[in-house]
Amino acid sequence: MKKVSATPYSFHPALKFGDIDRALPERVKECLSVNSKMASDRPVTNKFINSPESCVDDNLRGLVASNPLLHLHPQHRVVTVRPTEDTGKVAVIGGGGSGHEPFAAGFVGEGMLDGAVAGGIFASPPTGNVLYAITHLYKYNSGGVLVLIGNYTGDRLNFGKAIEKAKIAGIKVEGVIVGEDVASSHNKTGGRGMCAEVYLYKMCGALAAQGASLEEVRNLAVESSNYMATLGVCLSPCSLPGQAPLFEISRGMMELGVGVHGEAGISKVELGTAREVVSLVLGKIVEHLNLTSGHSVTAMVNNLGGTSILEMNIISKEIKEYLENKQITLERLYSGHMKSSLEMHGFQICLLHLAPEHAAGWLRLLDTDTSALAWPAPAPVRAGGGVGDYEDATVQTSDEKVATGPSLSSSEQSLLRDCLKTASEALIQNVELLNRLDSGCGDGDCGNTLKRFSLAILEYIRTASMEYPSNVLWDLSEIAERDMGGTSGGIYSLGLSAASQALASANCNDVASWLLAWDSATRAISKYGGAEPGDRTMLDSLQTAAVAFKENLSLDMKSLVRAAADAAERGAVTTAGMTASAGRASYVSSAYHGDEDAGARAVAIWLQAIFNCISKQL
Template sequence: MASCKPITKKVINSPESCVDDNLRGVVALYPKLLLHPKHRVVTLRRKNDSGRVAVLGGGGSGHEPFAAGLIGPGMLDGAVAGGVFASPPTGNVLYAITQLYKYNSGGVLVLLGNYTGDRLNFGKAFEKAKNAGIKVEGFIVGEDVASSQNKTGGRSMCGEVFLYKLCGAMAAEGHDLLSIRNMASEVNKNMATLGVCLSACSLPGQPPLFDIAQDEMELGAGVHGEAGIEKLKMGSAKETVVLILDKIRAHLKLQSKNRVAAMINNLGGTSLLEINIIAAEIKDYLDRKQIKMERIYSGHFKTSLEMHGFQICLLDLSGERGDSWLRLLDAPSGAGAWSGCDLSVGGPGGLAEDDDLPQAGEGKITSGPTLSVQEQEILRGSLRAASIVLVENEELLNRLDSGCGDGDCGITLKKFANAVLKYLETASLEYPSNVLWELSEMAETDMGGTSGGIYSLGLSAASQALSKAESNDRSAWLSAMCSSATAISKYGGAEPGDCTMLDTLHSAAMAFKENLGDDLQTLLLKINEAAERGAKATADMIPRAGRASYVARAHSRGEDAGARALALLLRAALDMS
């Protein structure tokens, strides 16, 4: 059903080009930065090896100035951008890591948000980088109070910017990779963020993501346009700040005489008049509680497009560690969105790509069983049918995703399906392990976001399992399916019963295992029936992983979109077999 909401006006060239146009603008504003346009990577200009650790940030676009605007001496060395509210693909993350390691032999620390797509895509990039001999460590940031009870921990909010500053300052002092990562882990335990929004944001070319009444506000709204955990009546600035800080103070167990650093994050559409009033109320609140506010920072740090709202983050500086962290916060920085910046000095901004750096693709896999010409055509027909059904169900999947996600599940899967259809026109399917590997690369490059990460990891794990098989039998394909589920669970943090596509995949795999000895027609029927049950079951589940787990249950609209998509493509593929 098409939305009747009006599309929100934005000053852009087109929804398709807005991310790349934004990055061109960043290097125009800060000529000491370098844009690598094919990979949507921005780095500090360097000619020589610094010998120290580089800090890389990134994630979906739409949060500007996060993360490219926070590159500069004493903060980030580079950033990788995904689509609007979508994780960057693995290949681009790998490019960014490799590019930074080229000029920073101390290694690369990657700070990523606690979101399924980022965990999956960045996780696969870490594995590839380590296999290539690169010193890299990743740290998942998550400090959101509203989602702190989530199975995989709280979402990453503006507290990630605190870690950009602290890790960047520590790297500038010459500390080693593990020391900086350990500090990040300790800081993450001692900060908390919570916010409210008064209106929803909208993706370029789309209407607002959710509805909110004129006299209401959403408590705990996310930075990807997710609705909050509770709708409340509008209150005064003082009442709203008290509501937020009471919850943060309880979460951090702050007491009188404790010390904190505070951050006010403008979610994009809040006036400076409002922000200044909020700052005054934060100071008054902490004074009343006899909590010493050592520093307060205010600005657009990690926005949500034009969302009218704000977040407050408190970092507990109590004890001896607080003095060290405060020193790092006070260390000089030249990042554009932080206080003090020399990046605007210099000539015109530039573009660069290092095509000789390792890319996501690693060549063909020519191991494992082979398929006869007839078997190849069966596989080709199955993949074609699965792709066509994803294209045909774009609107359904977008609608299922719109209540608890950003409404693009159908869009991203359609991109993947079209890429697969083009691939099938000329591809050799002799080695099924190679077919699955190439599909995983297409998922990575053509889909992006959470869905791309899930499918890329799952297909690459299945490919590795098939490459080790001795024959093209049922056991080999069962092993591939189980390996896929294991990899997705490992990096995504979800398990069966958490209301994700794993519920469909796990049900199908269990049916495959239980009916392995049946005739082919019965086996395929049982797998399809189990996949359908798994997808339908998600309608009654409480989401415990993925983006749906971050929002109030009232915003969920039926089955999980990813679970339904997998059930659809399995039915189409297996009906052709």
């Protein structure tokens, strides 16, 4: 088994699979086609909910009502074990978007997760809520906090910034990004995080309960994730509350390589018998993990939401028989809802390769008792329960401006205010353009998201002091985190906070200091977003403009800003037709990539607005 090294927040997948379609029988292969029927033509799916707006919070309240071992912190959508005093051990945290139940809050309990953070339906939770969970659990677990993060851009950004904020506040915390999906393993940032996260919840939680150190628990997560791989199929899609199904599947067909956020697969294939489907899926996983006769595994069958128990039992039977025929020993078989996709009719299979040097230890961790009710083992019911918040645990990171950096003159303050106003107004004027560009390979709300950010900035600059630009950038970072939300909020928040810290350490207000801040922002976005220039993201405009700025420092200021503005435009234009290697666009067919990237165009819009504002005042 080939190992892949890992560092905090770095993705550490198993072997690269390459193009999954190459192994499919020709008789069942079809080209991935764009669904020509608009979602608006399909009827809204009925669900037993009170309202789409309240369903996440109602779900969490129902969870704690049925499990008296849990405690809900409703203002932060955080579920934890009930604290009493400092355990001295390491706390393990998971989380992500809702709609995947029982993931992740259903796996909170003694010997498993200490806490989980819930976002909106299929949406990453905001940084502040993640930070609250880390801070609260550290108060009762002085051994430290391990945060397990699914390999999705929004989760990487929002969980990543929360970890960085917690470290600034002196909290002992580490994070590990998990991604084992075979279908997307060829992506630059690695495979998506699927149900293998549940394996890690169990193993890391059990090891932490035994008194292991933060380093030991983190190393277990890194090492074991190299031995996991998941692949799934579905017969019908799910639908978000109050909406129509996300896509369509023709009768007699299925989607191979589906995700857990309602995504279609990477290939449409003919539906066969349960035996044929399991053989197809396991064949890919066995090849991906380089499993051969004599190896041992555990298997997890993850119900994506709408698959009957009858079908799940048949699938389990076929998994056992397939592995027996391959002379691969099946040590444990877990079946049920682990990380669902609302009501999607489908399933995933995840194999954990039990290498000889790890087998005994990992099985002991998997077999250790837990009170988490969603794990397929009985748990005792104890008295207790309730709903409340521990607001005293919240870290006030807005005070972490340890240095103010250089100050601006009155005229420079006026220019900064005008630049922010002009950039915000330009984004607001281009809402429809950005939404349209985002609709092909995103969720069509890039313009709306940036409009919320822009309106908040316009309100902020009415009264805020512009004297210290490092403080202004930090405030903008907090505004992005609070008012934008989702992946875009995480990206802009991380970039602006990194730029703020760079300026706070500068000695003077000169071009070199601002270039350093610019570079720091780009590196932070790349680090947590997993993208680089050329991957069809906002970095293509941001970095292209930065390079042009550096290369033209010998010019007069008006020529310099014009060169940078032109470069930003080129950076956005060149994204048209690029193959996305990172971010949400990388998960969909390249057929959707014919136009410019919305994020890159947005950067070009506000950069050009800023440069034009500077040029007019020279």
